[in-house]
Amino acid sequence: MIYILFVLFIACGKPANIDPTFMSYNNQYFKLSNAYGIVPQYSVDIYFASLPKDTLAECNTDSNGRQIEVSDAWQDLTPLEREMLFDHEATHCYCNRKHTFFQNNTEIPYDTVEQVSTLASKGFLPDGCPQSIMYPYLVSNECAERHHTEYIFEMFKGCNPT
Numbered sequence: 001m002i003y004i005l006f007v008l009f010i011a012c013g014k015p016a017n018i019d020p021t022f023m024s025y026n027n028q029y030f031k032l033s034n035a036y037g038i039v040p041q042y043s044v045d046i047y048f049a050s051l052p053k054d055t056l057a058e059c060n061t062d063s064n065g066r067q068i069e070v071s072d073a074w075q076d077l078t079p080l081e082r083e084m085l086f087d088h089e090a091t092h093c094y095c096n097r098k099h100t101f102f103q104n105n106t107e108i109p110y111d112t113v114e115q116v117s118t119l120a121s122k123g124f125l126p127d128g129c130p131q132s133i134m135y136p137y138l139v140s141n142e143c144a145e146r147h148h149t150e151y152i153f154e155m156f157k158g159c160n161p162t
């Protein structure tokens with residue numbers, strides 16, 4: 001009995017502290033995760049924070065656990081851009097995925113600032129839209145409209161929820 005409780009405690013962790021603004025996005029992400037047979041394991045706090053200029057949001061890990069911090073620029077995004085931004089950060093925090101581009105159908109993950117600036121020019125679809133939601137810049141509303149299904153499918157590829 002004690003063993004089972006212990007395991008449950010580890011699996012569930014502390015309840016996440018999520019700003020109401022992001023609750024429906026988080027619920028939708030969990031619904032999609034479950035549809036893809038993935039059960040998010042991390043408790044991720046999600047809230048507004050002041051971030052460096054030009055940073056829309058971040059997934060951070062520290063001694064308090066994981067957090068998604070979102071800039072006030074959220075207010076200026078379209079509904080679809082908000083979804084793309086949320087899903088991008090959620091994929092970092094819940095799936096342990098890094099930024100990504102594809103070369104010859106092989107996923108190349110990268111995450112340092114130097115890599116972002118030199119490699120972000122790779123990994124586009126023929127129409128110029130990023131191939132993955134894990135492209136390091138926000139996917140445009142137009143690209144999100146055009147490739148929504150592909151982006152959702154792709155974001156769970158290589159998801160490592162533990």
Ligand SMILES: [Zn+2]
Nearest residue numbers: 088092099136
């Ligand atoms: Zn990112």
